[in-house]
Amino acid sequence: MLNLQLARKYSRAIFEIAQEEDKLVEYGKELADVRAGLDSVPEAAAFLSNPQVETKAKKELLAKMFAGELSANVSNFLMLLVDKRRIALLAAIEDEYRGLSNEARGILIADVTTAEPAGEAQQQAIRAKIAQVTGKKVELRLHEDKDIIGGVVVKIGDRRIDGSVAGRLETLKKELLANK
Structure with a gap:
């Protein structure tokens, strides 16, 4: 329950940024691409979720995996998730974001x-x-x-x-x- 509430808060935050910049579709695609990328490499997802791995190493992995593919805001958002130890919530955040984006676009x-x-x-x-x-x-x-x-x-x-x-x-x- 707590994880779902956290996912909603984080998805709302990136959604509001995307809405301000009129980039709902673009940010949604980037989040979906990151999710798909991590789902396709389970070792990377496990590495990012491991509390014993240093934050710096996690950020370096994300930067290498998605170099040149992400906007600055989405990249910074992912780094924030790593800093706050919430990267494991990415799938739930992406689901919530997609729902908010679809609702906003009718x-x-x-x-x-x-x-x-x-x-x-x-x-x-x-x-x-x-x-x-x-x-x-x-x-x-x-x-x-x-x-x-x-x-x-x-x-x-x-x-x-x-x-x-x-x-x-x-x-x-x-x-x-x-x-x-």
């Missing part, structure tokens, strides 16, 4: 699950329908799950819309059992 993230890979036309239709209902720009995160048999399941935040064949069969089963 973008809604929808998790869409289909039984088969969704084609471009199907994606466009889903995106258009959600945008029509919500009045926001929509980005889709696509998932596949053969268990839904057919149709689509859309999850937006904590709201779930089940238009799958499996969901309809389950509803029908409940109705039939209730009428016994």
